[in-house]
Amino acid sequence: MPDFVRYAPDLESAQPDERETIEGLKAQFGKIIDTTLADYGRGVRAVHAKAHGIARGTLTILGDLPPELAQGLFAHGGRYEAMLRFSTNPGDILDDAIALPRGLALKVLGVEGERLPGSERDTTQDFVMVNAPAFIAKDAAQFLGNLKLLAKTTDRAEGGKKLLSATLRGVEAGLEAVGLESATLKSMGGAPQVHPLGQTYFSQTAFRYGDRVAKFQIRPVAPALLALHDAHVDTKGRPDAIREDVDAALSRHGGTWELRVQLCTDVAAMPVEDATVEWDQGASPYRTVALIDVPAQPGWDTERQALDEALAFSPWHGLAAHQPLGNINRARRESYRYSADRRRGANGCPLHEPLPD
Template identity: 55%
Template sequence: MSLHTEGTAQDFILINSPIFLVPTAKKFAGNLALLAKTTDKAEGAKIVLSKVLQAVNGALGAVGLDSPKLGSLGGAPQVDPLGETYFSVTPFRHGDYIAKYRLRPLGNSLTGLTGRKIDTEDRPDAIREDLRKEMAAIDGEWAFEVQLCRDIEKQPVEDPTVEWKEEEAPFIQVATLRVPHQDSWDDVVVQQVNEEMRFSVWTGIAEHQPLGDINRARRDTYRHSADFRATANRCPIHEPTGG
């Protein structure tokens, strides 16, 4: 399988969990089928469903039985995204090595937001509103880190539900991401990013080729989603060209 290598764009798709929800492509497809059932629901119904799932997942979490599947369908707690640490969860080539990636907030302005729950009661755009206010004043800084596979048994490629323990495979900072304070909801930029771009683990260079069963399954899934969105919005996708 070849990568999409127009220009020099490299996407890193990260989530705020060190592990993936499911171990195999078959189970991943099952989760997508569940998610697809909510895609064409009215926005109000989605909000109600999300609140119900959050309550159920919160109750399960109180006794140590929280469900990743419920979280993926909208049951995850609404915490401030700026304070979260993000992981690639699936492995990639890293030149001649195998690696996972992490983006970790630096400085009190971001780490002070870690775990802060956002009140979404009667606020349909609560997360957007809070982030817009915060980013207007914060110069954000994150460490971009690489975790190299050192033992294929302890850091498996084909099962992303197995966490690569940091004490066995430490993260190494290789770059710093700096984002100056700004309006995070500028209408022109939102249009360009939300409607005119697509993001995929398969958009990148050969040296960072996605590895494993789940990543192979994500390739056509992400492409189909982007193509559907381009058709529905009647807006072609514009790939960044780097520079």
């Protein structure tokens, strides 16, 4: 067995400019929300504004996990209600012809235990993921630079964005044909137009995993989902094509995913502070700790739209045993809460953490 790194507070190293960066992120989130509020007449998320599907199901934690995996939420076998939200990353609600990275947020309900600061009254555990193993920005300061550009282009020139996306998809496809890819091109509109239900999603950033350190992954395992891995979404004349295809697939067959954990074995090769580094799966493979089962159901309807408006997701909704680690995650704590508060204030409608039935 590899020697798994033990969690210790000194694995993190805060930078002197983090407070300034966090305030900058909050300011840009505010600009995005103000822009979209003026256009849509309601507050939407500053990132991942457009939902493509909401699903309800169960998270079943495997029993008899080895000690290094039996940590925190996963210390004992059990069954929890869960919600999944599929999305794309901008803060404006764009035509699906603009090809962008996919997001998946998982909310586990009825989770008891010592809580993270700010979520003491809640009983949920959130996992926020994207269909790429590494983050596009090395740290929060670089992420702020990207967000400033996003704020300037929010809800502007959608026709130009569609043309640019078509061009970038061609460039990205050429790179992938020779075994290369560009996270930057994908984030600008060059992502493959793939079906969200067939994708594998990654936390990208590191987390405390009880007395260890880990990253998370959600991978489809049901045959009907695996068949969607390379499925192309036809967006021609269909501005909500992804939502329509997700709704059709979930209504037909639902799905099953594995929640998996990659434990850190070397803090130099698997850094906590640099989110652009993909941890070597040869040195430490992802290992399954739970199954997510979603029965056949609609992926989108009026009930789910209302639920989407009432929910907020953050890696800081959860147990102290799964504390988010690193520069990006520290910046997310205040900026995500700020975004949710601005959205709640704009809509005059409280956001709330759901309780199990």
